Amino acid sequence: MKLRDRVVVGFCLSLVLVTVLFVVDLQNENARRQAVADGDAPSHFHGRSDRSKDAIDAQSAWNAAASFVMSTLMPPSQQPPTRPGAPQPYSQAANGRPPKPAVPDLYAGDRFADLTERLSRSSETWRHRGNVPDWTIVRDVIVDDTDDDGTTSNEYVVEYLEDGLRPNTTALTIFHSRISKREMYPKNDTYVPLILKNMSSARILSVAQKEGGTQLKLVIEYSNGDKALMKPMRFTREQQTLPNHFYFTDYERHNAEIAAFHLDRILGFRRAMPVSGRLVNITSELMAQVTASDLLKTFFVSPDKNVCFHGQCSYYCDTSHAICGNPDMLEGSFAAYLPTQDVLERKTWRHPWRRSYHKRRKAKWETDPNYCELIRNLPPYNSGRRMLDIMDLSVFDFLMGNMDRHHYETFTLFGNDSFPIHLDHGRAFGKAFHDEMSILAPIIQCCHIRRSTLETLLRFHNVKKLSEHMRESMNDDQLSPVLWEPHLTAIDRRVGLVLQKVRECLSVSTMSGEDAADESHAQPSTNATFDIDMGDLGQGAKYTARSREQT
Ligand SMILES: Nc1ncnc2c1ncn2[C@@H]1O[C@H](COP(=O)(O)OP(=O)(O)OP(=O)(O)O)[C@@H](O)[C@H]1O
Numbered sequence: 296m297k298l299r300d301r302v303v304v305g306f307c308l309s310l311v312l313v314t315v316l317f318v319v320d321l322q323n324e325n326a327r328r329q330a331v332a333d334g335d336a337p338s339h340f341h342g343r344s345d346r347s348k349d350a351i352d353a354q355s356a357w358n359a360a361a362s363f364v365m366s367t368l369m370p371p372s373q374q375p376p377t378r379p380g381a382p383q384p385y386s387q388a389a390n391g392r393p394p395k396p397a398v399p400d401l402y403a404g405d406r407f408a409d410l411t412e413r414l415s416r417s418s419e420t421w422r423h424r425g426n427v428p429d430w431t432i433v434r435d436v437i438v439d440d441t442d443d444d445g446t447t448s449n450e451y452v453v454e455y456l457e458d459g460l461r462p463n464t465t466a467l468t469i470f471h472s473r474i475s476k477r478e479m480y481p482k483n484d485t486y487v488p489l490i491l492k493n494m495s496s497a498r499i500l501s502v503a504q505k506e507g508g509t510q511l512k513l514v515i516e517y518s519n520g521d522k523a524l525m526k527p528m529r530f531t532r533e534q535q536t537l538p539n540h541f542y543f544t545d546y547e548r549h550n551a552e553i554a555a556f557h558l559d560r561i562l563g564f565r566r567a568m569p570v571s572g573r574l575v576n577i578t579s580e581l582m583a584q585v586t587a588s589d590l591l592k593t594f595f596v597s598p599d600k601n602v603c604f605h606g607q608c609s610y611y612c613d614t615s616h617a618i619c620g621n622p623d624m625l626e627g628s629f630a631a632y633l634p635t636q637d638v639l640e641r642k643t644w645r646h647p648w649r650r651s652y653h654k655r656r657k658a659k660w661e662t663d664p665n666y667c668e669l670i671r672n673l674p675p676y677n678s679g680r681r682m683l684d685i686m687d688l689s690v691f692d693f694l695m696g697n698m699d700r701h702h703y704e705t706f707t708l709f710g711n712d713s714f715p716i717h718l719d720h721g722r723a724f725g726k727a728f729h730d731e732m733s734i735l736a737p738i739i740q741c742c743h744i745r746r747s748t749l750e751t752l753l754r755f756h757n758v759k760k761l762s763e764h765m766r767e768s769m770n771d772d773q774l775s776p777v778l779w780e781p782h783l784t785a786i787d788r789r790v791g792l793v794l795q796k797v798r799e800c801l802s803v804s805t806m807s808g809e810d811a812a813d814e815s816h817a818q819p820s821t822n823a824t825f826d827i828d829m830g831d832l833g834q835g836a837k838y839t840a841r842s843r844e845q846t
């Protein structure tokens with residue numbers, strides 16, 4: 296081939312090559328434009344075909360779906376750690392993670408017709424009616440302790456103490472004079488709303504720290520001389536008990552105190568003092584009214600320019616656990632003050648189903664299934680109302696998840712046959728997605744329930760839900776909504792769980808023939824055989840409130 300021919304062929308070949316390169320480049324350019332129009336970043340995709348883009352899209356969608364499924368469905372312990380040794384999330388809801396999946400409500404569709412039928416049987420079939428003189432022989436599950444005519448005899452503080460109480464000039468002093476042997480206040484009491492209103496709006500005259508107890512509380516005095524016990528807000532409503540905290544190291548929740556008062560009233564117990572929420576200004580309403588220097592010197596301004604204070608107490612009273620306003624507005628619960636001890640003395644009792652307050656030890660009742668037999672032989676549980684009051688307290692605490700019932704108090708004026716005061720509910724409403732069945736231990740182990748309490752629970756289960764009553768009742772509170780919704784769901788679910796336990800008690804007692812009229816099987820008193828120290832069950836002499844954890 297001549298040189299001229301070679302040049303022509305080479306030129307033609309390079310023309311073809313340039314044309315091919317041009318066409319390829321044109322295709323890429325079209326594809327890039329398409330990718331931009333699809334919203335995809337060009338850098339993800341230069342030089343790849345549509346098929347490979349689809350594959351990448353599918354892969355990333357799967358990865359996202361898989362990581363979502365992993366994070367929502369798998370328990371945290373099985374999830375691969377994001378970084379070895381990385382700190383684990385500190386709390387459940389406050390950190391933005393989705394709340395736990397709903398807890399199944401096993402008895403939502405069960406109307407407990409068997410329990411309703413049992414309650415409808417004529418009164419002649421009730422073996423124990425009125426005061427129970429001897430609990431060692433009672434094996435009835437449902438016990439009716441109202442008198443034969445359906446009434447309950449009562450005595451009032453005012454009949455005894457007219458001279459000792461402050462003059463009846465405020466709603467609270469009148470309330471004090473009407474405290475009775477049966478209850479703190481009567482049904483539909485008109486003084487309760489007045490007291491709630493005053494506590495949430497009256498001018499605060501003085502502020503001091505409450506001695507005793509483990510966490511910070513303030514004694515608030517109003518211009519009319521009335522007092523309230525204030526527990527300040529530490530966390531938002533959604534904050535749950537920290538997973539690694541015991542019941543005795545849990546923080547107190549101001550909203551739990553408010554909700555517990557409403558729950559006690561709705562259940563018809565009326566054994567708690569009225570508690571109201573209030574938004575206060577830390578600077579002008581609290582700090583300005585403090586006179587004690589040891590409290591005053593704990594107030595400070597945080598780096599975020601919020602006003603804070605921490606007070607002095609044995610748990611969580613330091614700079615790192617300070618109570619802070621926003622920037623100086625703070626929520627708190629305000630519990631109406633009880634009459635002073637020198638006027639109306641109270642007695643402190645160790646709760647028979649008290650927990651161990653120890654991180655490793657168990658209480659006697661947790662290991663001894665016959666524990667109730669010990670208790671039913673002991674005063675004040677062996678006669679009168681106290682046994683049923685402990686069962687009521689167990690229902691009350693179970694519904695709100697309160698594990699911190701170490702002691703309770705009664706008014707000594709009325710003797711042993713008087714109600715336990717429902718006090719100190721700051722550690723209730725801590726776990727909305729967990730039902731702590733051990734709180735029902737008194738009911739499970741003794742198998743007794745007061746007839747009126749059972750009727751009330753059945754009504755809440757079958758007619759208007761307890762959560763609806765709670766929502767309505769708490770609606771007027773200044774801090775409404777008082778409870779996080781999952782706690783209200785939990786309350787309804789727990790009503791079903793109590794009813795189921797009562798049903799189980801009834802079926803066991805029927806199977807063992809204890810339902811028959813013959814009571815000859817009554818247990819002899821086992822007073823002589825106690826092998827544990829029950830010495831301080833009757834009083835709280837050994838009780839120190841400084842730090843409750845047992846070492
Ligand atoms: N409304 C009230 N009026 C007067 N005194 C009260 C009132 N509520 C509680 N107290 C008293 O204050 C003490 C401490 O209150 P509370 O138990 O609510 O606080 P706490 O810090 O949770 O205590 P603890 O750590 O002992 O459980 C109680 O033992 C009780 O005698």
Ligand SMILES: [Mn+2]
Nearest residue numbers: 699719721722
């Ligand atoms: Mn407490």
